[in-house]
Structure formats: C-alpha cells, structure tokens
Amino acid sequence: MEMDKYRQSVTELMEHYQLKTSDQKKVWNVIEPIWEHPEFQRRMNSEEFPHHETVSLGEHILSDTIVTYVLSQKKGWDNKTTTTAMNIALFHDLYELPWQNTKIKKSRLVNKHGFTHPLEGAINAATWYPSYFQDDKESEIIIDGVVHHMFPFPVRSFDGTDLELNTKEKIEQIPHYIKGLIITSSTRVQLGPISLCPSKFKQGRIMSKADKVVSFGKDLTSINGLLACVTGHNKNLEDKSYSYQKK
Numbered sequence: 001m002e003m004d005k006y007r008q009s010v011t012e013l014m015e016h017y018q019l020k021t022s023d024q025k026k027v028w029n030v031i032e033p034i035w036e037h038p039e040f041q042r043r044m045n046s047e048e049f050p051h052h053e054t055v056s057l058g059e060h061i062l063s064d065t066i067v068t069y070v071l072s073q074k075k076g077w078d079n080k081t082t083t084t085a086m087n088i089a090l091f092h093d094l095y096e097l098p099w100q101n102t103k104i105k106k107s108r109l110v111n112k113h114g115f116t117h118p119l120e121g122a123i124n125a126a127t128w129y130p131s132y133f134q135d136d137k138e139s140e141i142i143i144d145g146v147v148h149h150m151f152p153f154p155v156r157s158f159d160g161t162d163l164e165l166n167t168k169e170k171i172e173q174i175p176h177y178i179k180g181l182i183i184t185s186s187t188r189v190q191l192g193p194i195s196l197c198p199s200k201f202k203q204g205r206i207m208s209k210a211d212k213v214v215s216f217g218k219d220l221t222s223i224n225g226l227l228a229c230v231t232g233h234n235k236n237l238e239d240k241s242y243s244y245q246k247k
C-alpha cells in the first residue's frame with residue numbers, strides 16, 4: 001500500500017521533470033532495484049526522513065537521479081556510464097539518521113552531518129547493496145562519487161581519528177577493499193581533517209551538479225530552467241509561446 005503510494009510519487013517526479021515515456025521506463029529500470037530495499041523505503045517517508053523542508057530524503061535522492069539522467073543524456077553518454085552516474089545519485093545521501101532537529105551531539109565541527117554524511121552513504125551503500133560493488137573499477141567510481149558529492153563543500157577525511165559516524169559498527173563489516181576506497185577518496189587533497197576536491201570521475205562530477213540543481217532549484221519549474229543552472233542557457237526564454245505555469 002505505502003509502496004504503491006511511493007511508486008506513484010516516482011512517476012509524478014518523472015513527469016515533473018518532463019521525461020518522455022520511453023525515458024521514464026529506462027530511468028525506472030535503474031531506480032527500482034535500489035528503491036525497493038526496505039532502507040530506501042523508510043527514506044521515502046517524509047515524517048521519518050525529511051531532507052529539505054518537507055521533501056523526503058527519498059524524493060530528494062530520486063530527483064537527483066532523474067536530473068543526473070537528463071544531464072548524462074545531454075552529454076550523449078552511453079547506457080553504462082549513465083547508469084553508473086545514476087547509481088551514485090541513488091546512493092549519495094543514504095546517511096544513517098535524519099539530520100534535522102537531531103539530539104546527537106558531535107565533539108568536533110568536522111564530525112557534523114555536513115562533513116560526514118557522504119562517508120555514511122558510502123558505508124550504507126556497500127552494506128545494503130553488495131551486488132553493486134563486485135567490480136573494482138565500478139566500485140572505485142561509485143565510492144569516489146558518493147564521497148565527493150558535496151564539493152565544493154569539503155568531506156571529512158577518514159584519517160584514523162574518531163569521525164563519530166552513526167555507521168561506526170558497520171565499518172568493519174564492509175569488504176576491506178571498499179573501506180580502502182573510502183579512505184583513499186576521502187584523504188585526496190587533504191587539508192587537516194577534511195578533503196576538498198571534486199570526484200576524479202565524470203560520473204561523480206555530473207551527479208554533484210545534479211545535487212546542486214535540485215537543492216537550489218526549487219523555484220524552477222521546467223527541465224530547461226533547471227539545465228540553465230548548469231549550462232547558463234535556458235531554451236524556454238527563446239520560445240515566446242512558453243507559458244511559465246507552476247506545476
């Protein structure tokens with residue numbers, strides 16, 4: 001029942017971003033196996049996991065995934081590259097606990113949610129979706145994209161000090177090489193306890209752009225308007241017949 005309601009909201013999001021029916025099918029095929037996991041379903045509930053205002057964490061993640069798809073198509077990327085970028089979007093904010101109005105106190109500023117949640121996302125993705133981390137290169141691209149999705153905001157370096165992660169007990173349970181990838185990514189261009197650099201890979205960089213488009217583009221109502229945030233060019237403004245209807 002809840003799943004039907006949430007499934008409907010995915011369709012509505014794809015319509016909001018003006019995806020054609022054929023594109024909706026392609027996007028859903030990538031989303032579905034990750035979306036149906038119980039931990040993802042929990043994050044579709046805006047009361048349990050509000051992310052921005054009243055938007056649920058799940059809806060935010062799905063919006064990022066759809067915009068990542070649109071941006072990848074504009075680049076003319078093949079299916080594999082596009083799918084990897086979308087998987088990064090589906091995993092990027094799978095942090096452990098809701099971050100607003102939290103009672104959890106952190107002893108250091110750099111251990112707060114903004115700096116550490118990409119690391120929790122990477123750890124939870126590897127814990128809940130092990131089949132996505134079978135190939136070494138693919139794993140490296142996904143982990144690096146998740147770890148650096150907040151750029152130009154820094155990420156906490158996995159440097160051996162206490163990071164006060166909410167996923168602490170899971171770290172030793174994920175495969176050793178995944179932990180190694182998280183350490184390598186989060187200590188690149190290290191400035192004391194933080195790392196400040198974009199993803200090494202284009203799939204991660206495009207997802208990071210999509211995250212900004214979604215997070216800062218609330219008032220924009222069309223995909224061309226959203227794309228303008230990245231390209232600086234809005235086709236709608238050239239079309240005199242375009243009506244600026246709010247969805």
Ligand SMILES: [Fe+2]
Binds near residue numbers: 093150
């Ligand atoms: Fe994030």
Ligand SMILES: [Fe+2]
Binds near residue numbers: 060064
């Ligand atoms: Fe995000």
